[in-house]
Amino acid sequence: MSKTLQAIRGMNDILPAQTPTWRYLERTFADLLDGYGYHEIRLPMLEFTELFARGIGEGTDVVDKEMYTFLDRNEESLTLRPEGTAGCVRAVLEHGLTGGGQVQKLWYTGPMFRYEKPQKGRYRQFHQIGVEVFNLPGPDIDAELIVLTARLWRALGVQDAVALQLNSLGSSEARAAYRDALVAYLEARFDQLDEDSQRRLTSNPLRILDSKNAQTQALLADAPTLADYLDPESRAHFEGLKARLDAAGIAYEINPKLVRGLDYYGRTVFEWVTDKLGAQGTVCAGGRYDGLVSQFGGKPTPGVGFAMGVERLVLLLETLGQVPESLGKAPQVYVCTFGEAAELAALTLSEQLRESLSGLRLWLNSGAGSFKSQFKKADKSGARYALILGDDELAAQVVGLKPLREEGDQQRVAWADLPAVLVNCLEDVKQTQANH
Structure with missing residues (x-):
């Protein structure tokens, strides 16, 4: 396999x-x-x-x-x-x-x-x-x-x-002088150094100062200090x-x-x-x-x-628990559609809303589904509002607007009025969150 x-x-x-x-x-x-x-x-x-x-x-x-x-x-x-x-x-x-x-x-x-x-x-x-x-x-x-x-x-x-x-x-000259003094000090105690520090003594002795070995750190307590050089x-x-x-x-x-x-x-x-x-x-x-x-x-x-x-x-x-809770960027609006004609119209409507409302987080339902399944997806998405578009709404050139996070009845909004209504709804949400 x-x-x-x-x-x-x-x-x-x-x-x-x-x-x-x-x-x-x-x-x-x-x-x-x-x-x-x-x-x-x-x-x-x-x-x-x-x-x-x-x-x-x-x-x-x-x-x-x-x-x-x-x-x-x-x-x-x-x-x-x-x-x-x-x-x-x-x-x-x-x-x-x-x-x-x-x-x-x-x-x-x-x-x-x-x-x-x-x-x-x-x-x-x-x-x-x-x-x-x-x-x-x-x-x-x-x-x-x-x-x-x-x-x-x-x-x-x-x-x-x-x-x-x-x-x-x-300076490089000061480090060179300190390096000579440190090497001389540690060479006299070579057998007490850990294996890594013994290797570094000839290749990169200043790194010995950063050793995590407790015995080596104890040796360094009386070593020359760079500040003196x-x-x-x-x-x-x-x-x-x-x-x-x-x-x-x-x-x-x-x-x-x-x-x-x-x-x-x-x-x-x-x-x-x-x-x-x-x-x-x-x-x-x-x-x-x-x-x-x-x-x-x-x-x-x-x-x-x-x-x-x-x-x-x-x-x-x-x-530390310092990741802001709002980072997930849930949609503000979730569009539910029912019927092929409504799906086609919703695609156009969604793009018009994105064009009118800069920064709007709008998700358009994909994969069709029943009324119940689409609303379940809308709720799970974390959206504040669902927009509903079916054959009846399409015929009347309106859309259903339903709050998902607070109490309120579904209302019918004309397509032309939808950008202004959404702005007011989302502004009310922002103000409510600020007050809390």
């Missing part, structure tokens, strides 16, 4: 019952960014593998263990994007969007791919919303990114469930960021072990974390990457950005 076809493990279907929450989140975010002057960019999901190897960094878990990489028919190595920043930098360079010091404030959304062990809130195909800003070097734009995410949490009603963590990674410019930048967040009333915690998992970060790094989702506690993370554009062959260009996981944010909304 043939194998039953199903989705690849860790790559999930987003079903119709779930998509209203996704659309709500994406729409809320897009509206917010419009208000701050950010513009959407749409990027390919496939890039040359070299882009991520150079940008994210050899020795990182993402490049070494998690990328979906293959050879195409031209024997060129391609990779499904594991994150969005490298592709965005490639795009602005390729199209000259940052030439001459042009400021670009961009955002994007879409699927990313990493070969990880699937678990709640962590999948092999996952979706991110990302923001990238170019040619603004100061702490003011770092602060704006954090402030606008704080506004997003308030708009979604999750502000009390997330907390901001901050750190500064300093910060260069004066990075220290001033970090103080400027903190001053702005203080002025905006944004609470934060300095986390000296926050380093992020990608090599391109420098100076500001931040994460918004929650304790409501178990082990997958980071819902938004980012920082500054002033050297990445030049690393890809462009002129030195300051950059800063963040990404947030859509799946985790949807899960957080559901966990």
Whole structure:
């Protein structure tokens, strides 16, 4: 027997019952960014593998263990994007969007791919919303990114469930000096490190700071701290960021072990974390990457950005009960028809109503059916009103209008009067809901 076809493990279907929450989140975010002057960019999901190897960094878990990489028919190595920043930098360079010091404030959304062990809130195909800003070097734009995410949490009603963590990674020279000190400290305690940390000691030692192993974390308690190695410019930048967040009333915690998992970060790094989702506690993370554009062959260009996981944010909304009840978008009007002539007329009438009443949610019954079955479908749809059109109504050029959610008799309305009558009915419903 043939194998039953199903989705690849860790790559999930987003079903119709779930998509209203996704659309709500994406729409809320897009509206917010419009208000701050950010513009959407749409990027390919496939890039040359070299882009991520150079940008994210050899020795990182993402490049070494998690990328979906293959050879195409031209024997060129391609990779499904594991994150969005490298592709965005490639795009602005390729199209000259940052030439001459042009400021670009961009955002994007879409699927990313990493070969990880699937678990709640962590999948092999996952979706991110990302923001990238170019040619603004100061702490003011770092602060704006954090402030606008704080506004997003308030708009979604999750502000009390997330907390901001901050750190500064300093300049590349400062990180190099700190790296040497940290490696020297840990090499003397090599046998006490967990297996992953032993491997990272030669490839990416700063990631050891983020180890989830309790014994390794205990060792790090007396390790050198990055703050002691910060260069004066990075220290001033970090103080400027903190001053702005203080002025905006944004609470934060300095986390000296926050380093992020990608090599391109420098100076500001931040994460918004929650304790409501178990082990997958980071819902938004980012920082500054002033050297990445030049690393890809462009002129030195300051950059800063963040990404947030859509799946985790949807899960957080559901966990906290912050999904608006009205997201299902039930129809306002359901049209029941009886007889072939009435079905033909109802199709024309429905389109006329949609044309007259912008945004009207009207469902036209499909599949015919008895009077009882059509009314059952109308009621199940959640519609406020049913329109009834049969041979008698057709002959008189009227339609039956019956309330489905409140008391009231069915009335006969002339076709010409129907748009105005519906406007009044739906306005009365809106006013009643507002009063309650």
